[in-house]
Amino acid sequence: xxxxxxxxxxxxxxxxxxxxxxxxxxxxxxxxxxxxxxxxxxxxxxxxxxxxxxxxxxxxxxxxxxxxxxxxxxxxxxxxxxxxxxxxxxxxxxxxxxxxxxxxxxxxxxxxxxxxxxxxxxxxxxxxxxxxxxxxxxxxxxxxxxxxxxxxxxxxxxxxxxxxxxxxxxxxxxxxxxxxxxxxxxxxxxxxxxxxxxxxxxxxxxxxxxxxxxxxxxxxxxxxxxxxxxxxxxxxxxxxxxxxxxxxxxxxxxxxxxxxxxxxxxxxxxxxxxxxxxxxxxxxxxxxxxxxxxxxxxxxxxxxxxxxxxxxxxxxxxxxxxxxxxxxxxxxxxxxxxxxxxxxxxxxxxxxxxxxxxxxxxxxxxxxxxxxxxxxxxxxxxxxxxxxxxxxxxxxxxxxxxxxxxxxxxxxxxxxxxxxxxxxxxxxxxxxxxxxxxxxxxxxxxxxxxxxxxxxxxxxxxxxxxxxxxxxxxxxxxxxxxxxxxxxxxxxxxxxxxxxxxxxxxxxxxxxxxxxxxxxxxxxxxxxxxxxxxxxxxxxxxxxxxxxxx
Numbered sequence: 108x109x110x111x112x113x114x115x116x117x118x119x120x121x122x123x124x125x126x127x128x129x130x131x132x133x134x135x136x137x138x139x140x141x142x143x144x145x146x147x148x149x150x151x152x153x154x155x156x157x158x159x160x161x162x163x164x165x166x167x168x169x170x171x172x173x174x175x176x177x178x179x180x181x182x183x184x185x186x187x188x189x190x191x192x193x194x195x196x197x198x199x200x201x202x203x204x205x206x207x208x209x210x211x212x213x214x215x216x217x218x219x220x221x222x223x224x225x226x227x228x229x230x231x232x233x234x235x236x237x238x239x240x241x242x243x244x245x246x247x248x249x250x251x252x253x254x255x256x257x258x259x260x261x262x263x264x265x266x267x268x269x270x271x272x273x274x275x276x277x278x279x280x281x282x283x284x285x286x287x288x289x290x291x292x293x294x295x296x297x298x299x300x301x302x303x304x305x306x307x308x309x310x311x312x313x314x315x316x317x318x319x320x321x322x323x324x325x326x327x328x329x330x331x332x333x334x335x336x337x338x339x340x341x342x343x344x345x346x347x348x349x350x351x352x353x354x355x356x357x358x359x360x361x362x363x364x365x366x367x368x369x370x371x372x373x374x375x376x377x378x379x380x381x382x383x384x385x386x387x388x389x390x391x392x393x394x395x396x397x398x399x400x401x402x403x404x405x406x407x408x409x410x411x412x413x414x415x416x417x418x419x420x421x422x423x424x425x426x427x428x429x430x431x432x433x434x435x436x437x438x439x440x441x442x443x444x445x446x447x448x449x450x451x452x453x454x455x456x457x458x459x460x461x462x463x464x465x466x467x468x469x470x471x472x473x474x475x476x477x478x479x480x481x482x483x484x485x486x487x488x489x490x491x492x493x494x495x496x497x498x499x500x501x502x503x504x505x506x507x508x509x510x511x512x513x514x515x516x517x518x519x520x521x522x523x524x525x526x527x528x529x530x531x532x533x534x535x536x537x538x539x540x541x542x543x544x545x546x547x548x549x550x551x552x553x554x555x556x557x558x559x560x561x562x563x564x565x566x567x568x569x570x571x572x573x574x575x576x577x578x579x580x581x582x583x584x585x586x587x588x589x590x591x592x593x594x595x596x597x598x599x600x601x602x603x604x605x606x607x608x609x610x611x612x613x614x615x616x617x618x619x620x621x622x623x624x625x626x627x628x629x630x631x632x633x634x635x636x637x638x639x640x641x642x643x644x645x646x647x648x649x650x651x652x653x654x655x656x657x
Contacts, residue, residue, distance in 0.1 A: 120620075297438050309424065
């Protein structure tokens, strides 16, 4: 319950303290007196998004403080616990707005965010403004209203999680199918490239070895003739033969040379050894230079094939083996991807089946809630002088989504035999207000501990109909707290507590004040509402009659 509202320096309010009570609290006053400012101020401290500039002209900041009573089990306690804020029987909300637009909020003297304020406000206050029936006219909000009435929040949470699970599997499947399609698009290339690489089977460092072998064989033809000549020159027909002859001749003369030829003979022996070593090396070289011309042709063909394949795939020759492994992996992934896609399709079908079952159960619950809501609305419309009207909650099939596969629309038929249709096409302004009141009463019947505020809910009605609205508001306030901003004397007369909002001008400044009314002042205020500016004795008697009739 809202216990008090303290407003300082907000718009044309300099300082205002209001102490609200249980039951029906009524605020009246001339148009433009500042009744909407009270609601703006309350909305500000509750974190609602409203006017951008609230600070009264000439001051640095404005401030609003609201005090609520929180009985045990109140929904606001859970919000406070989740936010890590103190939980007490008294909830104090305070919010400051500086003239440069900065906003700061406190909950029980602890700083908090606007998001926390808004979460708390959902459990503390429900506002039904004079244009709130526009929400009733929008079919997009009808299903949410029905779900609130049927208390389907847990079912919706579970269904939304399942919808997200379906979406996650579907997204994974779509990506897997796209990947598989991309691989399949190049399947022919992959298989041809792998076969080509497997046939050639290039080895690491093979390109460098083939290039060296090729260059050696190409150079062999040019140097073989010279090497052969050199072998002949140092062989038996050349230097070896001459050295042998010289050695033989010197050995024949050595006995008569008295030792003078010993050194030369030893040198010639060394020359013979060196010639033999040189001859062996040259012969080995000639043997290495010997090749089959077809071998050069084969080496060149393989070398050119390796280099051409490397250019084709834009890799280094030594990387062809690894590149072939990569292509094989893609083909393997394609084969595995087909199985993966099949598994994902089965998983998606299972998730969609589970979703369908959950959605069907929610549809059944909505249909049951719709029948209960229609029955409750019929009971609420009768006291509001609309006993002949028929309110129907229509549920039709719709595309699947996070909130199920239903479309919900509220339709009405205001007279027997008349066709039903959307509210905005069938109901008049006064009828819309009463439909709204009846619907809000039905939707809040199971909610306890919340303050309901009605801003000119009685617009467009008068006489007996306004009296019926006032009686329903008074009944709604029995055991609860209802705040009503009204221009209807019939509604004002039903209030248990009455305040008048008035404008005052002092020293060239206009301010708004709220005055609590005693019984005498209340009679005068309701008489003013009945007879406009001039309050007559007849009007006072009529006001007293309205008050006593409650």
